[in-house]
Amino acid sequence: MFNLKTVLPLAAALLLSVAGAHATVRTETGLTESAAGKSETYRLNVPTEKEIATTRIRLVVPAGVVISRFQVTPGFTRAVKKDASGLVTEVVWTGRVAPMEYARFFFQARNPAAGGEVVWKIYQTYSDGSVVAWDDTNPAEGPASRTTVK
Incomplete structure (x- = not known):
């Protein structure tokens, strides 16, 4: 019989390690939530999750x-794309991230004034x-990173 006190922490650690293997955005302290404004x-x-290097990373900045x-x-x-009002809408970093690295x-940013989910x-x-899309196009293979704004 399984001891839930032992199995649950191990299962949680496994899920966190798998979830952490994808490209993600978190607060500096690793949180997935922050305050509005x-x-x-x-x-x-x-x-890098393949046996070849990552050479480019593009981040689309949420509205x-x-x-x-x-x-x-x-x-x-780093290159940035801005809209007509001068706000950063995309960021592209070019360099090299070798396999197993x-x-x-x-970056510093101000959260939206209203609560909700930032994708x-x-x-x-x-x-x-090849490009791996972490944008929910295929959530099982490429989940988008999310921040809950409260």
Whole structure:
């Protein structure tokens, strides 16, 4: 018979390790929730999950999120796309993340003023030109990262 006190923590740890293997956006402290209107430091975590390098990461900025600045990420160049009002709508980092490695990209942003769910769409390009879409196009294989704004 299984001891629930032992099995449940192990199952939770396994789920967290599997969920953490995808490209994700979390607060600097690793949370998936934040306060409405709050200025927050976010981290985009991108692991290479293939036997070839990741060479490009594209983040689509959710509506209502206002990015104000980026932390320098050595070895990567960054390009931003802005809308007519000057707000950042997309960010592309170009560089190299070798197999069995991951990269973290930090940025500061203000959350939307109203509560709700913020969906971060991430597109990871590999050295062979293949793209993995972390955007819910296929939620079982490429779930989008989410932040609950309260």
